[in-house]
Amino acid sequence: xxxxxxxxxxxxxxxxxxxxxxxxxxxxxxxxxxxxxxxxxxxxxxxxxxxxxxxxxxxxxxxxxxxxxxxxxxxxxxxxxxxxxxxxxxxxxxxxxxxxxxxxxxxxxxxxxxxxxxxxxxxxxxxxxxxxxxxxxxxxxxxxxxxxxxxxxxxxxxxxxxxxxxxxxxxxxxxxxxxxxxxxxxxxxxxxxxxxxxxxxxxxxxxxxxxxxxxxxxxxxxxxxxxxxxxxxxxxxxxxxxxxxxxxxxxxxxxxxxxxxxxxxxxxxxxxxxxxxxxxxxxxxxxxxxxxxxxxxxxxxxxxxxxxxxxxxxxxxxxxxxxxxxxxxxxxxxxxxxxxxxxxxxxxxxxxxxxxxxxxxxxxxxxxxxxxxx
Amino acid sequence: xxxxxxxxxxxxxxxxxxxxxxxxxxxxxxxxxxxxxxxxxxxxxxxxxxxxxxxxxxxxxxxxxxxxxxxxxxxxxxxxxxxxxxxxxxxxxxxxxxxxxxxxxxxxxxxxxxxxxxxxxxxxxxxxxxxxxxxxxxxxxxxxxxxxxxxxxxxxxxxxxxxxxxxxxxxxxxxxxxxxxxxxxxxxxxxxxxxxxxxxxxxxxxxxxxxxxxxxxxxxxxxxxxxxxxxxxxxxxxxxxxxxxxxxxxxxxxxxxxxxxxxxxxxxxxxxxxxxxxxxxxxxxxxxxxxxxxxxxxxxxxxxxxxxxxxxxxxxxxxxxxxxxxxxxxxxxxxxxxxxxxxxxxxxxxxxxxxxxxxxxxxxxxxxxxxxxx
Numbered sequence: 001x002x003x004x005x006x007x008x009x010x011x012x013x014x015x016x017x018x019x020x021x022x023x024x025x026x027x028x029x030x031x032x033x034x035x036x037x038x039x040x041x042x043x044x045x046x047x048x049x050x051x052x053x054x055x056x057x058x059x060x061x062x063x064x065x066x067x068x069x070x071x072x073x074x075x076x077x078x079x080x081x082x083x084x085x086x087x088x089x090x091x092x093x094x095x096x097x098x099x100x101x102x103x104x105x106x107x108x109x110x111x112x113x114x115x116x117x118x119x120x121x122x123x124x125x126x127x128x129x130x131x132x133x134x135x136x137x138x139x140x141x142x143x144x145x146x147x148x149x150x151x152x153x154x155x156x157x158x159x160x161x162x163x164x165x166x167x168x169x170x171x172x173x174x175x176x177x178x179x180x181x182x183x184x185x186x187x188x189x190x191x192x193x194x195x196x197x198x199x200x201x202x203x204x205x206x207x208x209x210x211x212x213x214x215x216x217x218x219x220x221x222x223x224x225x226x227x228x229x230x231x232x233x234x235x236x237x238x239x240x241x242x243x244x245x246x247x248x249x250x251x252x253x254x255x256x257x258x259x260x261x262x263x264x265x266x267x268x269x270x271x272x273x274x275x276x277x278x279x280x281x282x283x284x285x286x287x288x289x290x291x292x293x294x295x296x297x298x299x300x301x302x303x304x305x306x307x308x309x310x311x312x313x314x315x316x317x318x319x320x321x322x323x324x325x326x327x328x329x330x331x332x333x334x335x336x337x338x339x340x341x342x343x344x345x346x347x348x349x350x351x352x353x354x355x356x357x358x359x360x361x362x363x364x365x366x367x368x369x370x371x372x373x374x
Numbered sequence: 375x376x377x378x379x380x381x382x383x384x385x386x387x388x389x390x391x392x393x394x395x396x397x398x399x400x401x402x403x404x405x406x407x408x409x410x411x412x413x414x415x416x417x418x419x420x421x422x423x424x425x426x427x428x429x430x431x432x433x434x435x436x437x438x439x440x441x442x443x444x445x446x447x448x449x450x451x452x453x454x455x456x457x458x459x460x461x462x463x464x465x466x467x468x469x470x471x472x473x474x475x476x477x478x479x480x481x482x483x484x485x486x487x488x489x490x491x492x493x494x495x496x497x498x499x500x501x502x503x504x505x506x507x508x509x510x511x512x513x514x515x516x517x518x519x520x521x522x523x524x525x526x527x528x529x530x531x532x533x534x535x536x537x538x539x540x541x542x543x544x545x546x547x548x549x550x551x552x553x554x555x556x557x558x559x560x561x562x563x564x565x566x567x568x569x570x571x572x573x574x575x576x577x578x579x580x581x582x583x584x585x586x587x588x589x590x591x592x593x594x595x596x597x598x599x600x601x602x603x604x605x606x607x608x609x610x611x612x613x614x615x616x617x618x619x620x621x622x623x624x625x626x627x628x629x630x631x632x633x634x635x636x637x638x639x640x641x642x643x644x645x646x647x648x649x650x651x652x653x654x655x656x657x658x659x660x661x662x663x664x665x666x667x668x669x670x671x672x673x674x675x676x677x678x679x680x681x682x683x684x685x686x687x688x689x690x691x692x693x694x695x696x697x698x699x700x701x702x703x704x705x706x707x708x709x710x711x712x713x714x715x716x717x718x719x720x721x722x723x724x725x726x727x728x729x730x731x732x733x734x735x736x737x738x739x740x741x742x743x744x745x746x747x748x
Contacts, residue, residue, distance in 0.1 A: 038711070038712075038715040038717055039708075039711065039715075040712060040715075040717050040719045041719075042719075043718040043719060043722075044719060045719045045722065045723060046703070047699075047703055067711065067714050067715055068686060068707070068710070068711040068714065072686060072687055072707060075687055076687075076689055076705065076707055076708070082705075082707070082708055082711075083708060084703050084704055084708070312442060312446060313446055315449070315450055325421075329419070329420070329421055329458050330419075330458055331450065331456075333442070333446060333450055333456070334413075334456055336442070337412070337441065337442040337456075338412075338414060340441050340442065341412040341413075341437070343412055343414050344417040344718055344722065345414045345416075345419045347718060348417075348419065348718070348722065349419060
């Protein structure tokens, strides 16, 4: 069922317009992938997310593993049935969150924050996998390539991800190399587990290698040699946006043009502008909905900070001409009031607008690529 | 425009089915009135509330006075336009919250809680009105019969309430009598202010008199002598449900049968069952939506506590046959998960169900009265 179709290649960049066909429908690319960690986009229900037209949603296996557990989801008929979503879903392996617990996130490391007590939650990392404590009930949980895939089989997303190690940002070359080799072994084991029962799921490899061009190339060459359905770009993307663009510039040519790719955890507007011409197909980020809940509304002319007093009597929608549910019903003045009164409805209406903005933005970007403007 | 029509009087009780006609449509009675303190039902937006069919919504002048302020709402075209509600709205005078600050709520008093520091927020209560400090910015705010009505004119609800004093629960007969006399003077001043510019608004008097039958009767007789459009029953209703029923039993016969009445702040299921046969037309309460946010779902067979582990794998809707948005899309298992993961969407879906339950419950009650079963 899973199939990637390139509809058009830009004449002015590496950007392309494509269609990822899945058993739950098509994902037009390039596209933004909304993050619904716990099986819901925060402050939105699945019907609203579908009516906005978000074609791919990212759920986190780590969270779903601990609550409600993959067995509950499996009994419900998989994530689509459980959360009542008819459109495509992607899940990750759970590794990212576990290694963030072990090493701290890259953002924490860059900002000089310590590991705090989180390191104590991860008890063992070895060839087999990772052993950690549930933050919910303190129980011991083991995450291996095989059981991560088994969990993702129960969740039943359209696209799944093999277990990888997220090494710390500052790592010696020798340790980074060692981590890459182990990640490759874990990804191969994950793929083998997946191929025992593909069940209409596709698996994307995760390209690692940190900031090292040779390791990135090596990762591409190795993972291309295995029958993955697509490629996600993961691991440390550096401290600055320029680092990330450098990595993508030397990594992308080593990925097969006939397969889809995904940039993990990046979705800010500037990155989209810069990465799409390099050929990235999909991006996931919780930023648009998180920004919404903090009162930052996206518009074509930049962000609107809803908390600002200037919005108190602003009887216009967030953006003139916007066709989202929020803009067709409510004014900035009302949204300002809901935020000032800390009303939940404000977070919902804000999230609707920003998500709608991202979906329409990507439509416009695809149109520009079709016209060879990007 | 405002008009009350009695459609049917029960042959077995004082219950009646009626229609309150307003310039924003009809309110069928008996009915439940949802509380949207800040100009929104918590966790719901106005379109959802209308689609559920809630015919009357109660907003609090005290809260709207302090945020966003009546001038902002007036510039938006009134509360209906501001919050995008096309159906009827009722506002109170603001007095209830101010006197709860001064004296503590009756519930606090019954539970033996002290006044804490709230008393310091109210600086003066005299014949003119009340002077208090805004909890938002510490500024001094004066609430008088005239400016409460002026604020309610700017808010533009279909039904408004005169300023009254909410005396403490334990009060000497002399002081209760004095408070009643002052409340009557305040209500008369409020009515006079209102009648300078009725603007299609109706004003309900508030019957006081605490637990004293003679004072309740006196309050009815006096307030009936003034051209109010309806009667709300306020003040202390006692400590026990039986106290409340006693008060209503001796108060209701003193109210005119051809005018609508409202029981302030009461809306639990048991009270509805007991009060409707006494002739109460409308009830407001935040309980159904508050219970929803705490994970208590209403059904014909009693409440479901969503937190209970029994719901973890329950792949049925909250109530079989329920036509609400939540029940037609989601299962108890998913709602249990959303609550466990503390996802905002859970509060919204729960609120939809409980509000829909109340609206359908009242439809059923009206049907029973029409059939002389209640």
